[in-house]
Amino acid sequence: MTEPDVAPPTETEKALFHAVLRAGRVSLREVMEQDAAAAARLLELGLLVHYQVDGWVAAVNPRTVGARLGATLREHATGLLARADRVAGDLGELAESYDSAQRRARPGPGITHVASLEQIQHRLLVIEDEYREEGLAAQPGPRPPEFLDDDSRMRKALARGVTADVLYQPVSRDTAHTACYAAAATDWGVRVRVLDEPFTRMLIFDRRVAVIPAAADNAVAAFVEDPVVVDHLVAVFQRDFARAARVPWHDLTGRQLPETARRIGELLATGLTQRAVATRLGLSERTVAAHIARLRERYGAETLFQLGWLMRDGAR
Template sequence: MNGLLDDAARRLYLEILARGGRLMFREAMAQAPDATLRLIDLGLLVHFESDESLTAVNPRSVSDRLGNELRDRAVRKLIDSQQTAARLGDLVRAYDAAPRRLDRNPAVERVDDRRRIRQRIMQIEAEMREETLAAQPGGARPVAAMGQGLERSLGFLARGVELRTIYQPGALADPPTVNYAATVAAAGERLRVLDEPFRKMLIFDRKVAIISAAPDDNSAVFVEDPIVIAALVGLFERDWARAGRVDWYALSGRPRESGVPAELTELLKAGLTQRAIASRLGLSERTVAGHIARLREFYDAETLFQLGWQLRGASGRPTAPAE
């Protein structure tokens, strides 16, 4: 960890902040290739393959993630993990002081540029910790976006973030979308289908909402007002309750398995808490939370109580729940 960032990497990150938080990949590689790759590897820069650009990410989120990974790996890394925030302190201060943040409206802001929208979403996702609610109207998901979307979703689920998504029926007729849904469902994401019109929307940690303001997604409204957020969450929960459950595994032709260690399932059946299971198995609580999310999706359980009840009633190898 002493070599977390060298001077070249720090200078490059600060330069990108000074230029608005965005730089073309080829320009950064020409200037400092090793520093560029190191910043991408750490997560301080996000590389967009579609237009070959780089976007700066809040170093606070990188500090938290690295700290958690180090604590999970071994006790000998504990001291270094506790010092991660201090090592990135100068970058945090530079990020907060960057001029591009001064014109932000903390309540509602409309953004009419696809690149800026994507940049803001990536920054919000990097700081997300608990939950994402997504309403995705239309049918098939864009194939070009599914690759990066899958990687990000699996990463969130591995960190214990809860993901819930609503599709429209057209998604059921598109094999790539069905295959994508089956993959993320196996990892713990919960997806339903609603045969009604609704607007495209994302809600992160019930703190920030993003609403599409144009059919081509070139305009979006970012909302941080708590009252408006609460109303949007209420709309999502209403639609979620009306939406239908789908056996994505069957649609994709895959065998249906939970993918959760048997010993963890047995401890849940015995009534142990998430924290107790993590301690017993030597896992992080986020890892256990991710496994529990997968089981809830597998058994179609809305609550942990329902999951425990269904686990205790299950015999032999689980099968797909009846609708």
């Protein structure tokens, strides 16, 4: 379905319309000689009408034209909505084939072992494109730079409303590229903490699927979708994350607070409430709440009052 051309007239086309309107009626030959392209567009839109018997061209009431074009657009939009409703149904057969293939790939109830690094990465990409609510990541040991250089997937997830908690070990504080990544991720809204204890590598998406090592060398991954097992792994992660320490990533890297966050911190330090800060800065309460959550993580504050107290000497 081709979208109708209802772009407003250009300044040249408007000038030609006004000229015809002032003249009352003009021969088609004269109008075309003045500006053939503008005349053709006005005739196409219906702002000029051609009386073929005597060859005259006259202006048409733009309100009448607007009503007609509006009706055309509404009809076009109705068709698009109908097509949108049919899309899911049209892909239904393909979706069923995809689900069947996924079920055949599972060797056990709710657990899939994947031994190929390429296949592991492919399955992770599919999951990361689909999850919408929460991501939990426990990453022991040093983080290779190539795993942190591409932050596009994390940022896309956060942009669609995902919350993210990441757990590292103390070595990450002494690794420049990891500390820089953690400082940047904190600005995006990720909570990155450090636990000085051994823990197992795991990724959990929307509390629906967990990915854990299935071999000592991490060459095999287990994709777990059994709800009971996933719930247990979530509880393990939450227990470890609650014991983990907040890290002043920004101080380690010399990264300054973003300007908006700095202003919010300054106003909180004066005793203003979250709503008052939002009003003062012309921001939504939701935006201010997100900045406050990042500030609390950065300063290790449990309450809004404590955060204001910690920032009373000026947001750093």
